[in-house]
Amino acid sequence: MRKVLATSLAMMLSLTACGGPTTDNLTGEATGKSAGATEILESVAVSGGSDEEPPTVEFDEPLEVTGVAARTVAEGDGDEVEAGQHVHYQLVALNAEDGDVLGDTYSQGDPKLLSVNDTLKEQDAELYEVLVGTKVGSQIAYTRPSPEPAEGETASPEQLIVLKVISAVPEPEVLSPEDVKKLDDEGQLPTFTFDDKGTPEVTIPENEASDDLVVKVLEEGKGDVVAESDSITANYSGWTYSEGEKFDSSFDRGEPATFPLSGVIKGWTKGLAGQKVGSKVLLVIPEPWAYPQPSQGQPSGTLVFYVEIVSKEAAE
Known part of the structure; x- marks a missing residue:
């Protein structure tokens, strides 16, 4: 990401x-x-x-x-x-x-x-x-x-x-919670299953993805709120929306990743700022806020992420 x-x-x-x-x-x-x-x-x-x-x-x-x-x-x-x-x-x-x-x-x-x-x-x-x-x-x-x-x-x-x-x-927006719930109720959002190690697998519906950023909190954490200027440590997996192909996963590497939230793709920055440490989040990121100019094996198009926020560190 x-x-x-x-x-x-x-x-x-x-x-x-x-x-x-x-x-x-x-x-x-x-x-x-x-x-x-x-x-x-x-x-x-x-x-x-x-x-x-x-x-x-x-x-x-x-x-x-x-x-x-x-x-x-x-x-x-x-x-x-x-x-x-x-x-x-x-x-x-x-x-x-x-x-x-x-x-x-x-x-x-x-x-x-x-x-x-x-x-x-x-x-x-x-x-x-x-x-x-x-x-x-x-x-x-x-x-x-x-x-x-x-x-x-x-x-x-x-x-x-x-x-x-x-x-x-047009430039994407963050989809409102009401619109996210509507998509969820209609079965138009990806869902996850987990193996015995907690590694997620995704099921992506056949409908077209939203043109805006979808943020769904699957489980709200109890920690501090993440700011856009923070660095966070997170476990995550990412898939292409069109084919459901996994292209990156910290779960597969066996350890979470740490990075400044301001230094990742825009869909992560917009989707995770304001979330609490410990939260588990679904992100459906439209192409302009993902990798609009993919290179070095990066995927194109709309992306799906499962993210668990492990911890955060405020910017000095």
């Missing part, structure tokens, strides 16, 4: 300037925002493709990548992306020299997630400006000069990346 700093799409594609609307390659009609040296992308056009398959991308070869550029090359017909939402996307990367496909996320399964929030605005203000107001379904072309290689290393090819905005979801 610990945070891991990953290279996000935003960091990979830091834009340098934000401009006004660009035009469709075929109709000449305004299609959305542009950023940077957008004249680089004037010849880029996309056709075909779907949410599961990359489009065909054509451009005048070679593409002279003289600066950073972003341009909407095909506008979708969905709702506009709003500030504070989280964008699901797929992308395909091409060699700017000859158009060869270098890789794509479509072949990796589910779309990836990018948060259009204040962090993105601070780290990549121009990308933030491009995404806010973009319609779901749009195809956005990006490029930037490749970094100079280290001594003895081979230079990376200049790339053109075409990103499709698949969907946009």
Whole structure:
């Protein structure tokens, strides 16, 4: 459940300037925002493709990548992306020299997630400006000069990346106790069984998970209340909601884990702050508050956790 700093799409594609609307390659009609040296992308056009398959991308070869550029090359017909939402996307990367496909996320399964929030605005203000107001379904072309290689290393090819905005979801909230009880009464929450060592196993219902954070206290402890600034020691197990696959468990390792509550995924911070030491808690964590940019074997999508809070230590 610990945070891991990953290279996000935003960091990979830091834009340098934000401009006004660009035009469709075929109709000449305004299609959305542009950023940077957008004249680089004037010849880029996309056709075909779907949410599961990359489009065909054509451009005048070679593409002279003289600066950073972003341009909407095909506008979708969905709702506009709003500030504070989280964008699901797929992308395909091409060699700017000859158009060869270098890789794509479509072949990796589910779309990836990018948060259009204040962090993105601070780290990549121009990308933030491009995404806010973009319609779901749009195809956005990006490029930037490749970094100079280290001594003895081979230079990376200049790339053109075409990103499709698949969907946009709002920032989650903590589901109210009344709504949690309603889901529980309807049999729409995961349940647990335990072996003779107290190790939990989960049964996940077939319904879609809540878009908001579910916190259900299975057994309330009698200890002190945990603050967000505290470090806690806890036993836990975690599973993917979609497949019920266990991906982490302190029970399996034979000892609880200790960590600052401010240094874990947001669903843990929001779900465990305010709980009492000794409590046993179910968390159903939506993707934006789990691992929105999973790496190093981290799971994607909505997650389920069983957590027993063993102790806490206040921050000094």
